[in-house]
Amino acid sequence: MKAARTSNFRHIFQKIGYGTLTVMTLLTVLPIVLVVAYIVYQGLPAISWEFLTDFPREGMRQGGIWPAIVGTIYLTLGTAIFSVPLGVAAAVYLAEYAPDNNWTRLIRLAIINLAGIPSVVYGLFGLGLFVIFLQFGTSILAGSLTLSIMTLPVIISTSEESLRSVPQAFRVVSFSLGGTRWQTIRRIVLPEALPGVLTGVILGLERAAGETAPILFTVAAFYLPRLPESLFDATMALPYHLFVISTSVPGMPIQIQYGTALVLLAFVLSMNLFATVIRSRARARRQW
Amino acid sequence: MDKIVVENLSLKYSDGTESLKDINLTIPVNVIYVLFGPAGGGKSTFLRVLNRLNDLADVTQLSGKVLLDGQNILDPKTDVIQLRRKVGMVFARPVVLPMSIRANLTYGLELAGQRSQTRLNGAVESSLKKAALWEEVKDRLDEPAISLSGGQQQRLCLARVLAMEPDVILLDEPTSGLDPISTGRVEAALQELKEQYTIIIVPHSVQQAARIADVASFFLQGELVETAQGKDLFVNPKDQRTQDYVEGRFG
Numbered sequence A: 001m002k003a004a005r006t007s008n009f010r011h012i013f014q015k016i017g018y019g020t021l022t023v024m025t026l027l028t029v030l031p032i033v034l035v036v037a038y039i040v041y042q043g044l045p046a047i048s049w050e051f052l053t054d055f056p057r058e059g060m061r062q063g064g065i066w067p068a069i070v071g072t073i074y075l076t077l078g079t080a081i082f083s084v085p086l087g088v089a090a091a092v093y094l095a096e097y098a099p100d101n102n103w104t105r106l107i108r109l110a111i112i113n114l115a116g117i118p119s120v121v122y123g124l125f126g127l128g129l130f131v132i133f134l135q136f137g138t139s140i141l142a143g144s145l146t147l148s149i150m151t152l153p154v155i156i157s158t159s160e161e162s163l164r165s166v167p168q169a170f171r172v173v174s175f176s177l178g179g180t181r182w183q184t185i186r187r188i189v190l191p192e193a194l195p196g197v198l199t200g201v202i203l204g205l206e207r208a209a210g211e212t213a214p215i216l217f218t219v220a221a222f223y224l225p226r227l228p229e230s231l232f233d234a235t236m237a238l239p240y241h242l243f244v245i246s247t248s249v250p251g252m253p254i255q256i257q258y259g260t261a262l263v264l265l266a267f268v269l270s271m272n273l274f275a276t277v278i279r280s281r282a283r284a285r286r287q288w
Numbered sequence B: 001m002d003k004i005v006v007e008n009l010s011l012k013y014s015d016g017t018e019s020l021k022d023i024n025l026t027i028p029v030n031v032i033y034v035l036f037g038p039a040g041g042g043k044s045t046f047l048r049v050l051n052r053l054n055d056l057a058d059v060t061q062l063s064g065k066v067l068l069d070g071q072n073i074l075d076p077k078t079d080v081i082q083l084r085r086k087v088g089m090v091f092a093r094p095v096v097l098p099m100s101i102r103a104n105l106t107y108g109l110e111l112a113g114q115r116s117q118t119r120l121n122g123a124v125e126s127s128l129k130k131a132a133l134w135e136e137v138k139d140r141l142d143e144p145a146i147s148l149s150g151g152q153q154q155r156l157c158l159a160r161v162l163a164m165e166p167d168v169i170l171l172d173e174p175t176s177g178l179d180p181i182s183t184g185r186v187e188a189a190l191q192e193l194k195e196q197y198t199i200i201i202v203p204h205s206v207q208q209a210a211r212i213a214d215v216a217s218f219f220l221q222g223e224l225v226e227t228a229q230g231k232d233l234f235v236n237p238k239d240q241r242t243q244d245y246v247e248g249r250f251g
Helices: A002-046 A049-053 A066-097 A102-116 A119-133 A140-164 A168-176 A181-210 A238-247 A254-284 B043-050 B080-086 B101-111 B117-130 B150-162 B180-193 B206-212 B240-246
Strands: B002-013 B020-028 B032-036 B059-068 B087-090 B168-172 B198-202 B215-220 B223-229
Touching: A002 A254, A049 A066, A049 A254, A066 A102, A066 A140, A066 A181, A066 A238, A066 A254, A102 A140, A119 A140, A140 A181, A168 A181, A181 A238, A181 A254, A181 B101, A238 A254, B002 B043, B002 B198, B020 B043, B020 B198, B020 B215, B020 B223, B032 B043, B032 B206, B043 B059, B043 B087, B043 B168, B043 B198, B080 B087, B087 B150, B101 B117, B101 B150, B117 B150, B117 B180, B150 B168, B150 B180, B180 B198, B180 B206, B215 B240, B223 B240
Parallel strands: B032 B198, B032 B215, B087 B168, B168 B198
Antiparallel strands: B002 B020, B002 B059, B215 B223
């Protein structure tokens, strides 16, 4: 009788526990759902073929955001070109070659701290180093390099983690069959870690695509009614354009602001979706 | 003829765990040489000295000589890659590489620079036949190796080593995870293989040791207690410690 009662109590407590956790989880999902829903609701009416492919007109109060879209695509690609090879190579070094000593611990510490630096500081650093000192000017090159530095820690840490999650037994077997370290990395470890590495790369680039502060002083143009023609051109970019039309243009139709926000959100979320698809497909065909 | 001669081999790990103390032994060619004893006795460590896989572990002290065909493989100038092609290893847990059955078998050869498809295909077939796996997988060579059963995977691991055409095969409890039928197949394969190779095996039980040994050595806490031909060590051990272990008083 007594035993039955305790088990009953336990049952109730368990239900309360589950209930609380479910509510908490829903609460964390709520903001993102609200943000997306609100922006879609406000921005969707602005979206048209003209809005996506036309240049801004009438002090950006009309027309489209084509140069900003192109600029963001260029910047994302530029960032990828610099940060992906460097980041993946660094991750391979840290995960596969680096001995565990004070020196590599220092490198890891530096990378972790790099990830914690506010993005506006990257912007100032990029202004000082790339724009002024190296004389790249306010340009796609300077902006991409600045965004690359900001993106590197994300790419390095996620790639390193992904490389480390490849079972050690594979490496041992490869060595025992006469494989060198590099052969083992190239033929076993990297292919197995690739989905994780790609996920890290995309998450890093996604952050780069959405940031305003690092491009503020290094590449972004307030208003530029043409497309950039070289690496040394400035360009408009979606996040900065959004900042400008939300703060500095009087009489800006609210639709265009939310339309721009929606395009930026779609750009970033579709990258995210792409990363998720890669990961789940890789998990489905994982052979261990 | 002696394939491997070990003289005064001592080894210590940096964390002070399992080690080897002054091991001396001689392994003749074309035999099944059994190393047995309780866990932590240094058997696996000893095997991993023979193909220098211990280079990857945290070894602080290594002294003595290991002569393979008269060459000291502990010499720093030894080409470790070449050594590992000559001294193949099968592990306790069958670890198939995340690729097809065929690619598992050609992996080592391709790393060694073999490009000829004819040679590679020949190696696939002959190694699978030697490991008694050919009939079971010949129609599904391009399927992922992970789709094989545990027993098949372990024979694939053996075939993968055989494809390299090594001189010596090291087996570290190769049947510990297998059912009796698969174990029987592996043991039968070993009996045929010893005609061409020198086989050094850590069996997973005293019974298995007694079944397959041509020569057997008893390892205890890093020491080589005694060595005897054939089944002598199991029927008629000289050392009290060996007798206690064989009769199941400890271990």
